[in-house]
Amino acid sequence: MTSSQATRPNDDLSGGTVRRKSSTMSKGAALGLGVLLLIVGIGAGYAITKYAMPNSTGGAKTTTISETGSSLIYPYLQVLSPAFTAVYPNIALSPASTGSGTGISSAEAGTVDMGGTDAYLIPSTATSHNLVNFPIAISSQLVVYNLPGISSHLNLNGSVLAMIYQGAITHWNDPLIQAANPGVTLPSNAIVPIHRADGSGDTFMFSSLCFLSWKGWGQNYGTTITWPVGPSATGNSGMVTLLGNTQYGVAYIGISYLTQINATAGLAYAALGDQNANVNGVVGSGGAGQQNYILPSAYTVSQDANLGLQNLQPPSVAISLILGGVPGATNLVLGAGGTLASSAYPSPYPDTNLEYLLISSSPASQSHMKDVVTFLEWALAYGGAYASKVSFLPLTAAVIGYDTQALEAVPISN
């Protein structure tokens, strides 16, 4: 393109000699560029072979463990990778940020060693693909709002949020919101409920909360749903930006973005109600028992993770931790088939989630699987120390116990 343009006369009078000269010049330049690229390519290839794969030319062979999936898990694995390789120089971790859907489908297809996902794989599907749900960390979600004049933590519950996002509650001074916030002067402005435009584990968590908290919720739950009202934004940082620009808006945002939320003027996050605070929910129907509004903290979020496990007998990690594990929400614990024990844990933060790696329970190569298991065992023992770097919480003892059992069942050999 450039060469043909350079040869064209500008308007009318330009000489043929100039044309020929510039054409020769660009041919020479192209040839030079080609040779240069070739040299750079060979050099880069040599450098990669020599330096990036330290053990490829001698000594023990290096194995690479592959992971793809959730963009939330990706930074965590990136933090773990150098620490792990420092201890096990012959095993390299290769994570990829693609999305939970890709993580699940790649694990099902067996094209990766581990598939990362924010949403658990339904046990019956996991079994049919010989996959195990392996929780690797605990995350949670904030409900954030932009209310001029209110910088304190409002009390909101799942029922109220479901109604807001379905358009059944339209104003901030609605009696249901006021009832949860006695003494607070709520504005009479219309609520702007903001949701994610792209598919997301955060949408999975939040739509699960709506689904479980209000029987009138008509959109089911999933990583992508069609929201009946409100504007949309792409990505968690898009949510923060849009909410920062939208007075009287409300949004659900992963807790990893807390720093960005705090740095944005006008934003504050809510204390969320437990199941007793719900009105006509699949879980909790109001009136019965003490209503608690809980702020997210390391303690309350961890309690929710423990509660989720405790609530299922036999224990299963294939569970929504929304509202502390979900008594009665059979479609959220499909295939677990357990009964529910009473809760021994007070004050769980209801909008909590496990992050999973899906691993094979009948690996093609048991010796390769040994390296995968080595990594997972290391992550269980030492990974928790790195969790806070990406705003995750370390796994609780109950989850680690479950994971350890799960690993014992995976066949490996030397």
Place this chain on the structure above:
Amino acid sequence: MIPLVVLGAVIAVLVIASGLKDFGWTFWGFQYRFVPGEPEASSWGIGVFLVGTFLTAGLSLVLATLLSLALAISSVVYLPPLPGRLLSMVTNLLAGIPSVIYGIWGFVVLAPYFGMALEPSLKDVLGWLPGFGGPDSAIGPWGTLLAVFILTIMIIPLTTALMRESLRSVPRELVEAGLALGATRWEVVRRVRMRVARNGLWSAVLLGFGRALGESVAVAMVIGGTSIALPPSLYASSTTVASFIFSQLDSALLYPDLFILLVEFSLVLLGIAVVVNLVAQRFTRVELATATTLGGGG
């Protein structure tokens, strides 16, 4: 021959992947609602997405055509050789910028400006024009107008280069004849160059349109993504077929119905792109190769 084989293979893969599942006549309607795991409660209309696609591509094309024509005419006719060549170089350089960079620029830098400054003033001044009025609530950082703006910048290099080539390829004898008859330079441009080159100009417009229709990444980042209704104004968030496919693909791997829907959406998009390109080729002998070299990925 090879392009035909590739096109055939792509269509075959899409047809097999979707099984040409029949979503019913509502597929062509304006109701889109996806309820996970409840196909009977879902509706699968492509209408909103098609409107968004043609709206953004069409408007950006109008803007890009005017600007490109001005750029092409100035560099071919009015500017001395060196500035003319520099102008071409800079325009061509724009084509080399990856679309995701346009997307980030729009997402981070332009969006606040559009939402807080440009769009409220546009509404004040042009509110009487259809599309430029509408409710205040539709004004936000991301929306149709921002997508139009980004798309315009993205297709200008392609349309400008093609228009420049067409205007240049007008035989010099005709131009000189015009000048000799006493016509001004502008009259020669309008009556001779543009008339002789009109097929090439049309082809440039259509190829630009094809590029705008298919852009996914940059549009997905700036358009907002609302898929439940037609946008109440140009400021409002909307969506296009391509950007919707891009933003939903990962989730669709979890929901078979949604995946099939996206594949059928891409079949429709492919069909539109093929038609637009065929029409463009009818207008001229401008090699598609030129267009694709310039158009880049995205």
